[in-house]
Amino acid sequence: MYISVKDVNKKFTQKGKLFTALENVNLEIERGEFICLLGPSGCGKSTLLNAIAGFDPPTSGTVTIDGREVRKPSSRNVTIFQNYGLLPWRSVMRNVELALEARRDISKSRRAEIARKNLELVGLEKFADAGPHQLSGGMQQRVAIARALAADPEIIFMDEPFGALDAITRMKLQDDIRSIQTENRKTIIFVTHDIEEAVYLADRVVVMTPNPGKVKSVIRIELGPSRDRASEDFFRLREKIFQIFCQKQDYQIEYAI
């Protein structure tokens, strides 16, 4: 198995109280799979992502990628964040180039060439010299995607990447990320709290519930590569996942006011 999460627990102390963010999580992911970690806030989906990406290792249990245990982030796996993580003091082009600056085997001119190619891929080559803040949120996230692709990673981690975008832009970027994934066969692990987004994107949806954060069930989405948000199968799967959340509501729903 390509990525393997075994008996992972993660505990924090928060305001003097011990808080279990993840309890006994087990998960196996194959190379080239598109996985969505789905659940309400506090279910540990981002914590799980951070553990697999190596930013924040688990308290107990192991995460292995390609047989090697993950202890710190690797430039072979790139994370895309909700608030983009672009460096405002660099131009769009130089932001994309950051992905390759640590690579000694790539010359400066080759680096610029790769960066330009990836900016073209997301349709932003005209904005190469602009500052990130001159771009809209959706465009900034596309720069972050271009930067991730420039590193030619094996795995792309996405932490609610479209959460701050408006609905239309979000749908456009969902299509973009799907076509990128089918073309390059990257392994993608994608965190979201949006059921429809998960059903639209994933090969498998990992449904998580909070208090303590654990995996409730894993659902295979057999809708094929071209998906229709209005099809009957789509509704049925969305409904099925919704039912899983409703089955047993032994936790308080959080209202953001």
Add this chain to the structure above:
Amino acid sequence: MSDKILRLLARNARAAGYAAASFLILLTVWELAARFGGVSPALLPAPSAAASALAEIASDGTLADHIASSLYRFAVGFSVSVLLAVILGVVFGWYNPLFRLANPVVQLLRPISPIAWMPFIVLMFGIGDMPAIVTIFIAAVFPVFLSAVAGVRSIPEIYLKVARNFGVGPVEIFWKIIFPASFPQIMSGIHLALGSAWVFLVCGEMIGAQSGLGYLIIDARNNLRSDILVADIAVIGLIGFVLDSLIRYAEGRILKRWGLEKE
């Protein structure tokens, strides 16, 4: 577009109008007080007298010489101070134990006026350029150091995550991430320090120098030329204002580039 320019012009014209009125009121009250206040012109020279004194020292070249020596000292003292304070601030801000070790002493030294060190400074460096340079150095070093530390400590975590993700090394991270990410806050510290450094330049020159705008104050006093004194004070204020405007402009550009612009 032309609408926008017109609006901008109108706003600037209004601001200029207020500024002109503000100075006009000051000069009128001052002139009236000098003429009809019954005070000796040696104690309160009229603005017209100050203006002719300004013309006098400007035309014989003494003013330009004094400005040149003051600006030279300011440039040296301030740039050395900022350079050192930024480097130390960034490093100390990054390595927390280092800062915790330095902070108590910094907090003790910070409230001491640079002028208090003057006797030592004059004994160590003699009379000349150095006392003023050292005074400016002391005046600027603490605010810039502390703003750099605060800037580094408040770097958004996401930049550091991105740096780790793309394998930015432990040394490179200083000039690729830490310094630029804290730059806006460092810049506001530099802005703050610039004002007080200019204030202390004049103090430093009043005590330990034979030239410069601060020295000119003492010189004018010794020669009972209060008109020159007032002219000099006006020049000091004007240069301070220009320096502040320049750094404010630079700071604005940086905030804009970093996307932190207010309004």
